[in-house]
Amino acid sequence: MTKSAPPVPLSRNRDYTLLWAGQACAEVGFSASMIAFPLLVLALTGSAAASGLVLAADAVAQLVAGLPAGALVDRWNRKLVMLVCEAVQAAALASLVAVVLWEVATIPHLVAVAAVLGTCRALFEPAEDASLPSLVPDSQLATAIAMNSARSSVGQLAGTALGGVLFAVARWVPFLLDLVTHVIAFVALAFVRLPRRAAATGAPPDLRREIAEGLRWVWRHPEIRVTAACALSLNLFFSAYYLIVIVLADRRDIPAAQIGIMAAMLGVGGVAGSLLAPYLHRTLSPYLSIVGVFWALTALAPIALVVDNGYLMGLLFAGMALLAPTANTTITTHQLLLTPDPLRGRLSGVMNVVVGAAGALGPALGGLLVEAVTADHAVLLCAAGMAGVTVFVTANRTLRHYPSKKGTPE
Incomplete structure (x- = not known):
């Protein structure tokens, strides 16, 4: 009786590494934007309340979309959900870079972009979490979860520091960084081979x-x-x-x-x-x-x-x-x-x-x-x-x- 081969180490797991590296870049960009958002609003309006409104839009969008997002992720193709989320975030950030560069940024536009980013994360995170057991064997799942946590912490540290420095260079630069990191994450994710899930059966979809x-x-x-x-x-x-x-x-x-x-x-x-x-x-x-x-x-x-x-x-x-x-x-x-x-x-x-x-x-x-x-x-x-x-x-x-x-x- 032949023994099954031991699982490939996570560092040599091509699909997990691609997903991890792409999201590590995206975490840096996200943290840079989150520190730059209130700085931008303060520069435009001088209002701390308006800064809070923009950040609240991101948080509220995630909370409102959270439960529906989890149900939709279980219904839809999870890799496609993640790809679309990356693309939509890149498009929203591109619009923000443009209006800041041309000095026509408005608070409603910033609130809308923050809400889009929050909604996309509400969809992306359950899609990634639910896909993880398909990318790594059960014996390595705990290590993969811990490495994802480390990724978030490193991204927060690096992105927060970069966001402040880049905002001092020009107001639009932190958002350009976030845009570029989401493009990188999109490309990395496109090459991830996620096993196809069985088609849903039974009653018609009811959210x-x-x-x-x-x-x-x-x-x-x-x-x-x-x-x-x-x-x-x-x-x-x-x-x-x-x-x-x-x-x-x-x-x-x-x-x-x-x-x-x-x-x-x-x-x-x-x-x-x-x-x-x-x-x-x-x-x-x-x-x-x-x-x-x-x-x-x-x-x-x-x-x-x-x-x-x-x-x-x-x-x-x-x-x-x-x-x-x-x-x-x-x-x-x-x-x-x-x-x-x-x-x-x-x-x-x-x-x-x-x-x-x-x-x-x-x-x-x-x-x-x-x-x-x-x-x-x-x-x-x-x-x-x-x-x-x-x-x-x-x-x-x-x-x-x-x-x-x-x-x-x-």
Whole structure:
């Protein structure tokens, strides 16, 4: 009896490498645009509210499109969805480069472009997530997820730095970078060989029914339902905490340059954590992988009260980000292996909406807390919120028995 050949290492997996490299470029361009958008609006209008409106358009578009996008990704050709998203984003950015270059940019145009970008990401992310198990073997899925997380962190770090520098060269240059990176991503994706999926059978397409089916799938599986609730709660408090600590640093007269480095260290921690995640995922039990990040955040959060140096606060942020990729790798790997292929887009859509809602509400909560109480007390309130979630996670029976192997789809 002949033994099957071991799987090809990810570094030699042609299709995964093409997808990863193309999206790494796109992540850099996206982060450059996201830092350039508010700078451009401020240069045009001087209005912080208008800057917030443009960024909110991107976030709201992702939230509104999230659930329908997951259902559509499960219905349509996923590679074609990703290609169209890249092409549409490139076209939207080309229009933005043109109006900024010709000095005829308007706020409605910027809002429209931001909404288009947000909608395309709402479609692209579930399509990529759902396609990943078709590109890599099950044994390498956790490593692939961790590498995708590292890709996002590196892209955020590099793109944020480049966006500010390129905006100083000319207002349209960061958006040109984003345009070029999406063209590169489109070309790379065009050469990815994604296995053809079986044609859908049964009842005629009904978007509302398909969305409801995805929601029922999430609700019927306690480990997915509980981890979604935990992700929502923890991201809500951490997003609020992040804003509060930035305000706290400013009120302690920490220099702006140190605050910038402090924020960047969150990405450094994410990159380091993503590189450690495959090893920790294999070494730790799923329960410890998930609970560990909650306890780390709970233990580290109050330290901001006694640190008055931007570099030390940066190390604090790096430490808080270190274990998150391991928990994300453990949770996402199990969810993708548990979920049948025809439902994977909807699973990703639901989870993206959960995380996106927390990311949108968290800064608002942080702002309200800073207005209502002192920054020090706001830090304590967020730390208490994290502690409450941590106690729930630690005691939760579902998480204590979190599966360590592939589940059987129902």
